[in-house]
Amino acid sequence: ExxxxxxxxxxxxxxxxxxxxxxxxxxxxxxxxxxxxxxxxxxxxxxxxxxxxxxEIGEESYHEVLVHPVLLAHPNPKRVLVIGGGDGGTLREVLRHKTVEKATMVEIDDAVVEASYLYLDVAKDLLDRLIKNEEPRAELIIGDGVKYLRESEEKFDAIIVDSTDPVGPAKLLFSEGFYRDAYEKLNDRGLYITQAGSVYLFTNELLDAYRGMKKVFDRVYYFSFPVIGYASPWSFLVGVKGDIDFTKVDLERAKELKLHYYDPERHETLFQMPRYVRKLL
Ligand code: AG3
The missing domain is CATH 2.30.140.10 (Spermidine synthase, tetramerisation domain)
Structure with missing residues (x-):
């Protein structure tokens, strides 16, 4: 058979x-x-x-590391922007943080939100409230994240990009112009994070994104983590604006989060980059 x-x-x-x-x-x-x-x-x-x-079984392995390291490195994240993330998993993790007063999710494709709501057990209740505009601490905007960020009159403590790969609809999310808009729309102290692909199989895309972000942010960090469902290890790039040390996270606040995969006590161990990739930088 x-x-x-x-x-x-x-x-x-x-x-x-x-x-x-x-x-x-x-x-x-x-x-x-x-x-x-x-x-x-x-x-x-x-x-x-x-x-x-x-x-579904293992989605936390990605959503936790995309969200918690940056929000725990920021002393008091109140305003968070999520670009992409239509399944709701990223926003669900953002809202675990009590400091967050308002989170905005800008997803280009309403069909992703709709199908995730109907078929997936990732963030059903949250998506239901978002669609009905009944979630007090978050709003859903169906639209182009690039345009939204460029035109936004608000500033953010963290901008989290939960996109598809840097081809097709997500290509511009990995451009220098977009990084510049993000830098400008962060508060004096702020963090930007993007998923950045498979370390071994998308090495060139990772290096391009790293170099682009280096031109824009005050400091750029690379880290990787095994993600169930993707070609692991998966990489993440963090851009910092202002006085924030991304290598240190708030362990007190971390204890209140009930996490499955990300371990803030071992935060520093995330940063090792394979030697052959480091040499290409
Ligand atoms: N995150 C998708 C990351 C990219 C996956 N790429 C791949 N498999 N080639 C978006 C969905 C999670 N909220």
């Missing part, structure tokens, strides 16, 4: 795959092809243009 699988193919024939029991949904949205599968052992799988966005 032939086993059914969904496999995401990376360059040079490297694959990350799951056994799937059925496809629950597929559609061509205005921006991308969206699919949802039921997997054998990892819950449901969200796929955009053939790339794995998340698996």
């Amino acid at each position: 032939q086993e059914r699988a969904f496999i995401e193919w990376y360059p040079r024939g490297y694959g990350v795959g799951f056994k799937v029991t059925r496809r629950l949904f597929e559609t061509q949205t205005d921006y991308q092809r969206l699919e949802i599968y039921e997997t054998e052992g990892f819950g449901k799988l969200l796929v955009l243009d053939g790339t794995v966005q998340l698996v």
